[in-house]
Amino acid sequence: MSELEHYTLTINGEDRHVSDAWIGESLLYVLRERLGLPGSKGACEQGECGSCTVYVDNAAVCSCLIMAATAVGTQIATVEGLNQDGSLTDVQQAFVSEGAVQCGFCTPGLVMAVHHLLDHNETPNEQEIKEALSGNICRCTGYGRIFAAVDSVISIRKSTAS
Amino acid sequence: MPVFIPSSLTDATRLLSNNPSAHLVTGGTDLMVEVNFNHRHPETVISLRKIPEFQHWNIDNKSGVVHIGSSVPYATMEHGELAQALPALAEAARTVGSPQIRAAGSLGGNLGTCSPAGDSLPVLSALNAIVHLHSETTSRSVPFAEFMVGPKRNSRLPNEIISGVTIPLTNGWQGYAKVGVRNAMVISVASVCLAIHDGNVRVALGSVGPTIIRGSESEAWINSVGLENVTPSVAQEFGERVRAESRPIDDHRSTAEYRRHAVGVLATRLLLRGVQR
Numbered sequence: 162m163s164e165l166e167h168y169t170l171t172i173n174g175e176d177r178h179v180s181d182a183w184i185g186e187s188l189l190y191v192l193r194e195r196l197g198l199p200g201s202k203g204a205c206e207q208g209e210c211g212s213c214t215v216y217v218d219n220a221a222v223c224s225c226l227i228m229a230a231t232a233v234g235t236q237i238a239t240v241e242g243l244n245q246d247g248s249l250t251d252v253q254q255a256f257v258s259e260g261a262v263q264c265g266f267c268t269p270g271l272v273m274a275v276h277h278l279l280d281h282n283e284t285p286n287e288q289e290i291k292e293a294l295s296g297n298i299c300r301c302t303g304y305g306r307i308f309a310a311v312d313s314v315i316s317i318r319k320s321t322a323s
Numbered sequence: 324m325p326v327f328i329p330s331s332l333t334d335a336t337r338l339l340s341n342n343p344s345a346h347l348v349t350g351g352t353d354l355m356v357e358v359n360f361n362h363r364h365p366e367t368v369i370s371l372r373k374i375p376e377f378q379h380w381n382i383d384n385k386s387g388v389v390h391i392g393s394s395v396p397y398a399t400m401e402h403g404e405l406a407q408a409l410p411a412l413a414e415a416a417r418t419v420g421s422p423q424i425r426a427a428g429s430l431g432g433n434l435g436t437c438s439p440a441g442d443s444l445p446v447l448s449a450l451n452a453i454v455h456l457h458s459e460t461t462s463r464s465v466p467f468a469e470f471m472v473g474p475k476r477n478s479r480l481p482n483e484i485i486s487g488v489t490i491p492l493t494n495g496w497q498g499y500a501k502v503g504v505r506n507a508m509v510i511s512v513a514s515v516c517l518a519i520h521d522g523n524v525r526v527a528l529g530s531v532g533p534t535i536i537r538g539s540e541s542e543a544w545i546n547s548v549g550l551e552n553v554t555p556s557v558a559q560e561f562g563e564r565v566r567a568e569s570r571p572i573d574d575h576r577s578t579a580e581y582r583r584h585a586v587g588v589l590a591t592r593l594l595l596r597g598v599q600r
Contacts, residue, residue, distance in 0.1 A: 208423065225355065226427065
């Protein structure tokens with residue numbers, strides 16, 4: 162049996178200690194099972210579905226493919242950290258209003274991917290939206306309602322900005 | 324301590340000498356799939372993500388080369404200056420997994436794993452890339468053709484770390500094409516990189532043999548015909564010659580026959596794109 166690890170991760174701006182962990186544990190596992198942050202979902206565990214999307218040093222990545230113990234010293238942001246007061250972000254509200262949520266399993270990952278896209282590109286075109294969400298699989302909606310939610314955020318943000 | 328995150332190449336090579344069975348990891352997108360499915364149980368890991376020169380890239384127009392560090396993510400190669408300098412690499416990078424994978428995966432990992440389906444590898448082959456390897460006491464640079472020696476096998480010694488690659492710029496067209504079972508998020512069934520330099524064609528084939536295959540005979544044939552004489556029927560014959568140089572197998576992803584067909588079609592298309600530009 163390998164040695165057990167003790168390390169500290171910075172998650173949503175807060176230092177969180179992880180003790181007695183096996184080094185092969187993914188960041189997804191550590192978030193959900195050790196740190197009580199179950200917002201990131203585990204489905205494929207091979208980087209194909211995007212339901213575990215988090216930000217590591219501002220890059221949107223699959224937390225199932227990050228070895229947690231190697232993420233020491235990075236800034237990790239999870240869906241729980243989007244609005245720390247518990248209210249919905251504009252993206253989350255648009256998913257609700259536009260009916261972009263059915264079973265909801267893919268939703269946290271999609272919400273993270275949409276925020277990441279709009280943080281880097283305020284006015285993406287259809288192709289750029291599809292490209293940015295191509296790493297997130299939804300088996301319920303057929304994506305139409307999800308794209309409608311993205312469009313709605315873009316136009317609401319535009320009208321509030323002007 | 325079984326997880327090391329060295330912040331210099333010197334520290335990394337020393338740690339590897341002292342821990343010869345350690346797994347080297349950059350983005351982790353290959354290794355973690357195997358770990359998550361219990362195919363690997365790492366005891367010691369050396370993460371290469373904090374070594375500054377591994378994250379560095381630069382275009383040296385004077386020497387006509389591009390240097391890309393081992394941990395530069397594919398996302399960086401998709402757009403901007405790197406994509407302008409190396410369009411085939413940008414096209415290959417864009418076919419890797421999803422945006423989330425491209426934010427983490429890198430050339431160091433693709434070279435370390437050395438799968439015949441590695442998306443960047445046909446590009447490194449066609450562009451005559453040089454792979455840089457370092458141990459605690461030695462440094463050497465190996466042409467890609469000598470680096471990859473078999474499926475998931477390369478000539479990296481157990482005490483060596485891949486720091487990056489040097490890719491000579493080409494003065495002609497270059498492009499990459501890939502076939503998979505769907506459009507996004509696929510491992511390639513067949514892929515081709517074609518590059519033109521000084522009026523000569525180079526072509527490299529992925530997923531259709533134990534290593535990336537350089538189509539040397541097809542290259543010699545098309546270069547004797549001359550690029551100015553390429554017609555659709557010449558491109559067709561080029562594709563057939565490329566197809567004949569492929570050595571695919573049947574596996575869970577495709578059949579050998581389909582791979583032979585696909586690699587020929589891709590080579591024909593790329594040659595036509597290259598001359599019609």
